[in-house]
Amino acid sequence: MAYKTAAEPAVAPAGTAARPPDTTAPPAGPARRSGAWTPWLYLAPALVVLAGLLVHPIYQLGLISFLEYTQAQVSGGEPTTFQGLGNYRTLFADSQFWQVLLATVLFAAACVVSTLAVGCALAVLLTRVRALPRLALMLAALGAWATPAITGSTVWVFLFDPDYGPVNRMLGLGDFSWTYGRLSAFALVLFEVVWCSFPFVMVTVYAGIKAIPGEVLEAASLDGASPWRIWRSVMAPILRPILVVVTIQSVIWDFKVFTQIYVMTNGGGIAGQNLVLNVYAYQKAFASSQYSLGSAIGVVMLLILLAVTLVYLRLLRREGEEI
């Protein structure tokens, strides 16, 4: 790693925390053994919180996915029974599940690419405009970021309403209904998702760009590099750890989109054409009280996201990066 960046120090404290026993502890046997536990002692509070808030729910999720657990079982009307992989079998035999999964993957991919493109472009723009427009852009972005998803979605639906929406009037689309067609409905939701998640990318990348030493950029432009070339060959490599974090975050967020689909397409669109995995899981788990089937969907989502993240980190490592 050639450059000091924001992401790197995160690794350092963990590395040094393991070292003290070697340097400070006296060489006597018993003391050394107690020293080996010291890092765990320091980590204990965080681990306890993690275990309570993260591991336990995931454990329950996994457990419920192997049971027959519907409203009747929760309220004691019928005994809870072990189903083995029954819920997963039901799920994988359901052709709708595969359609929804495919739609979710494609939709999330489109959202991630668009969000990153818009976020990075605006971050670069931020470094090139004067203070006042920069402030205005920042405020607009923060406003979008701070808007609750429900509010944002409702406003966007109104903006694109076939009867009263200003967008159709401005574009001269008449009473074109955005939510009727499958692609146009997904496009509408994509606009909203990009709108509310680009600020995170923009602000993070902007901070990263500001941390790039000025002389590097200056040298590049003295060598006659175009702005695109500077981004590709200087900024992007330096910003790589930041871009990795931002990408993983976006993948996770966009894969789990719920509110926007639920509000804007009225719970999954005409005949369920706009269902994504999370809304599908909600329909199964809560609307129709099949908690066990909903849990199975949750587990599948968890595994997919875990796999995507691990593969991504693996690929980066192969290219010689360490984060």
Place this chain on the structure above:
Amino acid sequence: MKLVSRIAATAAALALAGLTATACAPQTSGNSAQQDDKSGTLRVWLFQEVHNKPKEQVVDAAVAAFETAHKGAEVEIEYIPVESRAQRIKAAFNDPKSAPDLIEYGNTDTAGYVKDGGLADVTAEFGAWDEAKDTDPTARQSVTVDGKVYGAPLFVGVRALYYRTDVFKDLGIAVPRTQDELIATAKKIHKEKPDLYGLAVGGAYTYGAMPFIWANGGELAQENGGSCESAIDSAAAQKGIKAYTSLFGDDNCPAAKCAAMGGNAVITAFAAGNAAMAIGGDFSHQAVEAGAVKGTYAVVPLPGLKAGEIAPAFAGGNNIGVLKSSSHRTLAVDLMKRLAGKESQGKLFDAMGFLPTYTDVRAEAAKKQPFVAPFIRTLGAGAKFVPASPAWGRIDASLVLPTMFQEIISGKKDVAAASSDAAEKMDAAFTDAG
């Protein structure tokens, strides 16, 4: 990779710790009552209506009489929002300690709540109650599961055809007498007045669509020996589905707008003056009165296949039931009788326009308020009910029927394919529910 392997190791350790530290099964609550107290506080959940004040007054009167009759008993009424009722009532079943003693519930939920183990069997008390003998058969069916009674009907709701008298007069057309005429009239109106929906329909308006299926001799499901089997793909039902979905399109209700509409959207469109006809309930009367069409509309029963026939309507409505977990069973049953008794239902009709479930009280009501006459005639012609299966809640919540209609309307599938897919989903739910 160092970080990754470290995370993996930690996660494994934590998972082990989690396994040993926590209980191994998700929670299940016991819902049987321990005692039957004759004093103390009774908690009641009723639905919050749009204009709730008049309802409160009727309830308060019944409660006052109850409290006078039972010294030492107190009643705490809470009005819960209709939209979030499912979560609230599920939560009540899950946590008997904070559950109410008495609840108002939608009659399509009866079988599901019974299966969930939430409602108490009051067959004996209902049978011994003198007023109950006047309860009309459809209402009685809506509190009955497998021959046992789980509550008392509070009111029925039924839908009929609202139409604009001024538009009909303007175009010189007569009120349709058959289903074919209804469809032809709707298209004719839209042709003459393109900014009006002829008959406002919605792809998600299941209860507006059911009469078309029933009028053609179709059924949602066939009951045989305690278990249900879907009949939505039968030839007769398909004819009804075809008739209903033929109303979507540029010649009546454009699919791009109407496919997503539900019952409320349909009534809103009619009340705002955007539709010449709409299928609406007696309970929609207030909303329509408050709209732009006040004074220029009338209501008739929805026509059936032949002139003079009435298409069977869906008998909606609410019931009042005692929770199985109640520790005041005797008191709760008495309060249920008072709230759902003839006197309260008569007052509730005057205050809210809710149709009484007793045939004699209903006849009385029709004399006082002529607007309910077409609804009562619809009920008299034989209203129908959703399959009394615990699976209905799941079929309803997973939008099986709206999905079917929307698939046909948007041209994704034809009637045969969409209805056989819907039947498959319904059968899966029926099988799971046992």
